[in-house]
Each structure stands twice: as structure tokens, then as C-alpha cells.
Amino acid sequence: MSDLDRTSWQGIRDQIRERILDSTYRPGDKLPRDHDIAAELECARSTVQRAMRSLADDGIVERKRKGGTIVKPDPVTRAVLNIPIARIEIENRGFDYRHHLISQDIGAAPPAIAAQFGLSQASPVAHVVALHMAAGRPFVLEDRWISLDTVPEFRSVDLAETSANEWLVRHRPYSRCDVQIHATAIDADDAQLMGVAPGAAMLVLERTTWIGEKPITHVKATHAEGYRLMTSS
Amino acid sequence: MSDLDRTSWQGIRDQIRERILDSTYRPGDKLPRDHDIAAELECARSTVQRAMRSLADDGIVERKRKGGTIVKPDPVTRAVLNIPIARIEIENRGFDYRHHLISQDIGAAPPAIAAQFGLSQASPVAHVVALHMAAGRPFVLEDRWISLDTVPEFRSVDLAETSANEWLVRHRPYSRCDVQIHATAIDADDAQLMGVAPGAAMLVLERTTWIGEKPITHVKATHAEGYRLMTSS
DNA sequence: AAGTGGTCTAGACCACCTC
DNA sequence: AGGTGGTCTAGACCACTTG
Numbered sequence: 001m002s003d004l005d006r007t008s009w010q011g012i013r014d015q016i017r018e019r020i021l022d023s024t025y026r027p028g029d030k031l032p033r034d035h036d037i038a039a040e041l042e043c044a045r046s047t048v049q050r051a052m053r054s055l056a057d058d059g060i061v062e063r064k065r066k067g068g069t070i071v072k073p074d075p076v077t078r079a080v081l082n083i084p085i086a087r088i089e090i091e092n093r094g095f096d097y098r099h100h101l102i103s104q105d106i107g108a109a110p111p112a113i114a115a116q117f118g119l120s121q122a123s124p125v126a127h128v129v130a131l132h133m134a135a136g137r138p139f140v141l142e143d144r145w146i147s148l149d150t151v152p153e154f155r156s157v158d159l160a161e162t163s164a165n166e167w168l169v170r171h172r173p174y175s176r177c178d179v180q181i182h183a184t185a186i187d188a189d190d191a192q193l194m195g196v197a198p199g200a201a202m203l204v205l206e207r208t209t210w211i212g213e214k215p216i217t218h219v220k221a222t223h224a225e226g227y228r229l230m231t232s233s
Numbered sequence: 234m235s236d237l238d239r240t241s242w243q244g245i246r247d248q249i250r251e252r253i254l255d256s257t258y259r260p261g262d263k264l265p266r267d268h269d270i271a272a273e274l275e276c277a278r279s280t281v282q283r284a285m286r287s288l289a290d291d292g293i294v295e296r297k298r299k300g301g302t303i304v305k306p307d308p309v310t311r312a313v314l315n316i317p318i319a320r321i322e323i324e325n326r327g328f329d330y331r332h333h334l335i336s337q338d339i340g341a342a343p344p345a346i347a348a349q350f351g352l353s354q355a356s357p358v359a360h361v362v363a364l365h366m367a368a369g370r371p372f373v374l375e376d377r378w379i380s381l382d383t384v385p386e387f388r389s390v391d392l393a394e395t396s397a398n399e400w401l402v403r404h405r406p407y408s409r410c411d412v413q414i415h416a417t418a419i420d421a422d423d424a425q426l427m428g429v430a431p432g433a434a435m436l437v438l439e440r441t442t443w444i445g446e447k448p449i450t451h452v453k454a455t456h457a458e459g460y461r462l463m464t465s466s
Numbered sequence: 467a468a469g470t471g472g473t474c475t476a477g478a479c480c481a482c483c484t485c
Numbered sequence: 486a487g488g489t490g491g492t493c494t495a496g497a498c499c500a501c502t503t504g
Contacts, residue, residue: 009473021406021444033489044475049491059315060406066483066489075402077316077440079412081464082292084309169308173254179312181462183416183436201434203416207310211254229414231314242492266470277494282472298471298501473499480492 007043013051015041020060020071031061031069079231081179083205085169086132086140086221095134099163102129102193106148106155113145116208117215124148126155128164131193134224138194141222150214165219172216174209181205181229186222196225203227240276246284248274253293253304261306264294312464314412316438318399319365319373319454328367332396335362335426339381339388346378349441350448357381359388361397364426370457371427377452384449398452405449407442414438414462419455429458436460 005011016037019025031037034048041048052069055061059078063069090097109117109125117123126146132139144164146154157167184204191198202225208218238244249270252258264270267281274281285302288294292311296302323330342350342358350356359379365372377397379387390400417437424431435458441451 007474017408021408027403035489045490046476046492047474050473052490063490064483065481065491066485066487068484068489074318074321075406076318077314077410077412079314079316079410081312081314082309083312084307088307170260173308175250175254177310177312179310179464181414181436182460183434185434199432199434201416201418201432203414203436227415231412240493268470278471279473279495280493283492285471296471297503299469299503300501301470467504469501469503471499471501473497475497476495478493481490483487483489485487 007041007047009047009050009054012037012041012043012047013054016051016055017060025071027071027075028073029071031071033068081229081231083179083207085165086142087163087166090132090134090139093134095139096136098133098136100131100133101159102131104128104159109145109147113218116218117145117147119147119149119215128159130159130163130165132163132165137224139224141190141194142219143222144217144219146217147215150211150216164217168209168217172211174211174216176210178208179205180207184222190222194222194224200225203229205229240274240280242280242283242287245270245274245276245280246287249284249288250293258304260304260308262304264302264304266301314462314464316412316440318402319375320396320399323365323367323372326367328372329369331366331369333364333366334392335364337361337392342378342380346451349451350378350380352380352382352448361392363392363396363398365396365398367457372457374423374427374455375452376455377450379450380448383444383447397450401442401450405444407444407449409443411441412438413440417455423455427455427457433458436462438462 025031034045034052038045038048052061052063056063059076060072061069062072087097106124106126109119109121109123111121113125114121114123126148128144128146130142132142142165146164148154151172182204183201185199186194186196186202188198191200203223205221206219209216239248258264267278267285271278271281285294285296289296292309293305294302295305320330339357339359342352342354342356344354346358347354347356359381361377361379363375365375375398379397381387384405415437416434418432419427419429419435421431424433436456438454439452442449
């Protein structure tokens with residue numbers, strides 16, 4: 001058969017989704033209770049549950065105890081970003097990977113970073129600037145701050161061998177990650193590093209990761225001109 | 234108690250995650266089978282299943298039948314983007330919303346759009362350019378193509394009342410959505426519309442939505458200078 | 467061929483929230 | 486206060502994939 005079993009949870013999900021697509025249920029409408037859908041489509045209630053959770057995860061319906069299930073009135077496009085570490089992304093594209101350490105030092109946190117980390121300015125941080133190269137050309141410029149209160153052993157990492165990016169991701173799992181994406185006109189210094197004209201439009205990803213309530217690192221990753229972040233769902 | 238029940242699926246998830254964070258299980262390691270974890274933590278196997286699926290969704294572990302569960306060796310940052318309708322986003326920020334229709338016409342698909350849609354160039358498409366304003370200032374410039382084969386009734390929509398964005402999202406649910414994000418230097422015409430200097434760095438989101446295998450719409454949304462897409466997980 | 471995760475069921479109880 | 490979704494269980498069978 002072309003689709004899945006009508007009584008698998010994917011089958012149930014598809015039938016409900018179909019009714020939303022063909023306007024049997026319209027935005028704002030209340031759907032029957034799980035129990036009744038289960039009876040009608042001849043499956044267990046937990047199977048309806050599974051299907052409904054999937055639809056809720058996709059932002060298609062909204063569920064509330066006692067309130068029931070409604071079709072979301074203000075649909076939201078939901079896309080999942082996968083951000084791999086630079087080396088993996090470059091190697092996946094079939095390019096040779098290398099990284100250059102541009103600068104590295106340790107000191108007290110400047111105000112902007114202290115604020116981002118929620119720490120006092122006396123806190124010690126490491127600052128690392130590195131360039132990730134794909135096939136000999138600049139791919140990502142990484143400007144990173146690491147909280148040495150949270151990651152004291154970072155002081156003794158040899159960044160010639162492993163990038164800070166990779167060392168952290170392998171040794172310091174995080175529990176939370178904030179991501180911001182924006183476009184910026186590159187300044188003269190960074191332009192020279194990236195090999196583009198000053199003022200060129202660059203895609204920038206800024207990430208801050210945390211373990212519990214403690215900040216691990218903040219990184220500003222400036223991507224090569226023309227880079228596209230892609231997602232699908 | 235401060236955390237959830239140790240035997241709830243969230244509790245199980247947290248205990249497993251904890252063991253990954255404290256390196257009891259390291260990247261690439263194989264975890265015990267669900268059955269054994271269930272026995273050790275004294276819960277049903279399906280509860281372990283639920284916890285494991287959550288960890289797999291977060292990109293922390295990888296599961297294969299017969300292969301077992303391993304800690305993902307190449308951790309990937311996974312962030313979920315929520316892209317609301319322009320009007321909702323602007324109103325949520327407490328600004329007055331308005332939209333201006335810049336241009337609107339119907340014709341055969343130009344090559345780039347035909348290719349994007351996987352259609353022949355003879356296919357009829359609508360082309361709409363509109364500006365979404367927040368508090369009287371340009372917020373998003375929307376350049377949209379709609380496949381009239383898929384959405385014939387779009388011909389008779391009055392775009393003075395509802396934006397194409399909003400009409401589509403309310404009347405044409407989609408089953409798939411591709412998103413691309415990039416930075417671009419704005420051209421002179423668009424710069425005038427957005428009220429910025431030509432060449433300014435702008436964040437652009439391009440989305441194509443599909444219903445089954447049929448294309449609905451492709452939209453290029455150029456955001457105001459300095460706009461930041463934010464996510465958290 | 468066999469081991470592992472994936473799914474389904476039926477039933478029970480719980481937690482939350484509207485009515 | 487009662488109805489609804491959320492979760493848990495125990496057991497069974499299935500599907501995939503590796504050895």
C-alpha cells in the first residue's frame with residue numbers, strides 16, 4: 001500500500017492532518033476528544049495521543065487539558081536548524097579543512113560579555129579568534145569568549161591542534177543554547193581576514209551555551225559571503 | 234520535590250542526560266539497551282522509550298534497531314525557528330501594523346521560479362510585492378510568487394484587505410516548507426522601499442511551501458536592517 | 467538468525483483547567 | 486467538580502539491521 005497503515009500513529013496523524021487541509025476542521029475549531037477519534041478510526045487512544053503530539057510539535061494544533069484540541073488559529077512556520085561544528089560541515093561538502101588561530105588571550109570580561117554571561121566584570125574569560133578554512137578559503141570567522149569560571153581547564157588546551165569550537169563541543173556538553181541570526185556589514189579588519197571587500201553583507205550566527213545556570217561560551221560566527229543556512233521540514 | 238519524579242519519562246531523560254554530561258557515557262559509547270535501563274531505573278520500557286525519543290529528537294543520542302543507542306559522536310546544535318506571520322510578529326512587539334501593496338501581476342513563470350517550483354515556464358503564476366510596516370516604518374519587504382495551478386482562487390483575492398502572506402497561511406495549509414537564510418547587500422530599488430542606503434546588509438529569508446508534490450508559493454522576505462532572528466532551546 | 471528499538475493495546479490513574 | 490489530555494504499565498508483536 002502507498003501510505004502507512006491507517007491505524008498506525010502516522011496513519012492517524014495523516015488522516016487528521018488531511019481533515020485540517022481540506023477544511024473539515026478549520027483554524028480555531030475544536031477537534032473531537034482523543035477517545036472519540038480513537039473509536040471512529042478504530043485504534044487505541046494512546047495511538048491518537050501519539051499522532052496528536054506530533055501535530056502539536058509541528059505547530060498545527062494546540063492541546064489543553066480539559067480545553068481539548070483546537071486547530072491553531074495563527075499558524076507558525078516552524079523550521080529546525082542543524083548547526084554542525086565547522087570542521088564537519090566543511091568535510092561534508094568534500095573540502096579540505098584547516099583552521100588558523102588568529103589570536104588568543106585571557107583577561108577580565110569586557111562589559112558586553114560580562115552582561116551576556118550574567119557575570120561580574122572581574123570574571124576571567126578567554127578570548128579566541130580563529131578562522132576555519134574550506135579548501136584554502138575562509139569559511140567561518142569565529143570570535144569566541146569562554147568563561148574560565150565554568151571551564152577552568154580551557155587554560156591548558158592547545159588550540160593549534162583542535163579548534164576551540166571542537167574542543168568545547170566534545171568536552172563540554174551544554175544544557176541550553178541561545179542562537180541569534182543577523183546580517184551585518186563586515187568591518188575592515190574582519191574583511192581582510194575573510195578576503196572580502198569592507199562593508200560586504202555577511203551572515204552572522206551568535207550562540208551562547210550554558211550548563212545549568214552557568215555560561216560556557218559565547219561565539220560570533222561570521223560566515224563566508226553568499227553562505228546559505230538551509231532547513232527543511 | 235525539586236525535580237520531577239525519578240520514574241517519570243522526564244526524570245529518566247534527565248538521569249540519562251546527566252550521565253552523558255558527566256561523561257559516564259562518552260560520545261560514541263553505546264548505552265545499555267532500553268530493557269536494562271528500565272530494570273535499573275525501575276520503570277517500564279516504554280517510559281525509557283519516551284525519554285530516549287526525546288534525547289534523540291534533541292540530537293543527543295542516535296538510535297538504531299539492533300544497533301542500540303549511542304551518544305552522538307558529532308554533536309549538532311539544533312535550534313527551532315518560529316516564523317510567525319508578519320502582522321502577528323509586529324503586533325506582538327506592540328507596534329501598529331500596516332501593509333502596502335507595491336505591485337501585483339499575473340503571467341508565465343520566469344525561469345528561476347519555474348525551476349524552483351519544478352514546473353514548466355508556461356505555468357501561470359502570480360507575482361506580488363508588498364511591504365509590511367511596523368509603526369510606520371518598513372519592517373519586511375516581501376517578494377512572492379504563487380503557483381496559480383495549485384491555488385487558482387488566488388486570482389480573486391483582494392490584497393488591499395489581507396496580505397498575500399496572511400491569506401495563504403489561512404487558506405492554504407502546506408505539508409512541507411523549505412527555508413533558506415542568507416545575508417545580502419540590498420539593491421537600489423529595494424533600498425528605496427526599505428528606506429536604507431543601497432548596499433546595506435539585510436537578512437533575507439526565502440521560503441517555498443508545498444502541498445504534497447505541488448508548489449504553493451515562494452517568498453523572499455527582506456528584513457529591516459538590524460533585524461535579529463532569535464531562537465532558544 | 468537473532469537482538470534491538472518501534473509500535474500498538476487496554477486499562478488505569480493523574481494533573482490541569484475550564485465550566 | 487468534572488472532563489480532557491498526559492502519563493505509566495505490562496505485554497505482545499513487528500521491523501529493521503547487524504553479526
